[in-house]
Amino acid sequence: MAGIDYLLFEEATGYAIFKVLIQLDDIAVRMREVQEAAVDASKFSKMVELVSFAPFKGAAQALENANDISEGLVSDYLKSVLELNLPKPSKKERLTLAVSDKNLGPSIKEIFPYIDCLSNEIAQDFLRGVRVHGPKLLKDLQEGDIERAQLGLGHAFSRAKVKFSVQKNDNHIIQAIALLDQLDKDINTFSMRVKEWYGWHFPELAKIVPDNYTYARLALAIKDKSSLTDESLHEVAALVNDDSGLAQRVIDNAKISMGQDISELDMLNVSTFAERVVSISEYRAKLYQYLTDKMHTVAPNLSTLIGEVVGARLISHAGSLTNLSKQAASTVQILGAEKALFRALKTKGNTPKYGLIYHSSFIGKASAKNKGRISRYLANKCSIASRIDNYSDEPSTAFGQILKKQVEERLTFYDTGAAPMKNADAIKEALALSADLADEIEVDVEVDVEEPKADKKEKKEKKEKKEKKSKEDKKEKKEKKEKKEKKRKADDDEAPKKKKKKSKD
Structure with a gap:
């Protein structure tokens, strides 16, 4: 296995590139002497050498680079640091770079094909040693700079992660x-x-x-x-x-x-x-x-389908709207009845038919024998509504209205046997309903806007040219087809003559 040539050390203060002077292997790294050398600053400084240290210009740049690294992306700043400080080998040779995050390796290799990235045990041991002796190896920094930078970056990173949309927030x-x-x-x-x-x-x-x-x-x-x-x-x-x-x-x-x-x-x-x-x-x-009001903003379809209070209780019990949208319909059905479920499984009794959705008006309307059936159907529609609310950019109540209509028709079907609406028809109706508002806005914008006569004339000419070209193409294709058919017939007629000639010979 090839040794490690360079180390990429990501710090809150900037990026550091180290050259590895003494190579280690899988066996040597487990030796007590090597482990002690990693702790001893004087010995470890002989194993690596600082090539370059590129500090960040400010907290904003540090946060931006930290976000990129957490997602396994190579920022422009990191790209320039690697480009300037790593030598470009010949075509056959390759460089080995140790990185702390294994997701960062493929992104670096995509930009620099001649660099192989490692994040194995040896790489982690080297980087651990650099982290321990960072203040001594990075000579430009003063004592306490790294700790202050780490604290500031940690606060900024956490603050950025917990940021939320004011309009769509289920907390x-x-x-x-x-x-x-x-x-x-x-x-x-x-x-x-x-x-x-x-x-x-x-x-x-x-x-x-x-x-x-x-x-x-x-x-x-x-x-x-x-x-x-x-x-x-x-x-x-x-x-x-x-x-x-x-x-x-x-x-x-x-x-x-x-x-x-x-x-x-x-x-x-x-x-x-x-x-x-x-x-x-x-x-x-x-x-x-x-x-x-908050439910109509965050989960309009769910609140339209099952009501604001029951919908809010489902979101609260699941932990968030995202968690609720990830759960299966069978889980949504018994959400809130976990104790009864586990008691039934333990005693091998009947499992509960419903949990929090029992408070919905649909369960109350159903007869005793149909309560379980309608709760299963309602849970399915709640699961769909929560997913639409969570993953759509501009949710509306269109799907909630149609899903509610479906549940009402299903209740009627249980009582009278009247055929309910099919899912495909329901989706089409919901899409048409949600597009109505957008169409109205477009009509309002486009109405009474007359195009200039020159533009109309130009469009007309283009249309005529297009039609003429399509007619010519069709005619040409037809002629080619006729020629091929004539050639094929001629070949078919010549074939028996050739056979007769051969038989005479």
Whole structure:
């Protein structure tokens, strides 16, 4: 095996080219003396020699080169460094260059065919030694420069990797749906506490107004039940969706209520708590609207098909929209029912038919015997919708609408037997629907734009020339064909004459 001629050392501060003075082989590299030499700076400096060190001009260039190396690409700067510092051998000879990343080797070889790149154990040992003794081998650098450059590049590289599109980002969806679920639990707990606390003063109100949000608003507005009179009808009606009958019942029950009187200090605490419940409920409504808007931006087809909340829960459970799009339809079907699945596999029982998609309205509409079938079909369509949302540049709701229509038709098919839409027809319809908006935009741009007469005349002449040329080509082909047929017939006629002549001879 050929030895290593040069080393390419990629550092946060720049590129360094080292020439190998003492060659090693697979056996020697495992020897204790060689391993100790790699740790000892004085011994290792005799094994390699610095040819050139090309520092980066700034942090931006360092980041650009780091990104290229991570993807196995040769940047223009690295290309110029290799071109200037590596000698070009004769046609038969070849250079061997040690690189740390094996994906970088083929890219270098593509640009420099005479260079063979290695990233084996020997190459890694050499590069490890250079990394350990870098500050001493790279004499132009001061102490601490490499550490500071590595830290800065590490921060810049990480920052660049976690950058995201403001419009298409599913991290906010995951956080929003988690907060929404938490708020639902908290609002329910706090509302029960408000009912129980205020119920000591006005117990009849809980049966008249079962809605938690409305109850908290009424408790906040009424406070002391003795303050309610017939004149308060309009104020109370405004809090119960302008239902005057319900408002009158509240006032009538307040007059004959069996609840105990409450002091001002106690009422102040109840009102403060009720105010907090109202504010949390209002924030929950705003958060739901935010989640709906975000889902229509990030995953419009999935949200159109299965709803914003269920779609957000699927994305959250999968970890991201990309992860959800990579999963098979069978996995999407039972997403959220992992415990039941593994319990069924362990006990050899029936596996679950659905997970999070159970909350979809389609599962609720299906009959008991068809719930499993429609959940399987719905999971298939959810998988398609998530892939379209994740991988399309400008997603629209066209595919989501058609997929939803397909699921509805499948439900009808289970009930009545009416033939549902075929997948090929559905795709055609979705493509036509998604192209409608683009066509409208093009029409708006092109309408009332008249071409100059000279251009029209030129186009007409070109068209005529093209047609004339095509006619001539057809005529020429026809003539050639006729000539070939005549020649073939003549050959066929001559063949029997030749045979007769031979037989006479």
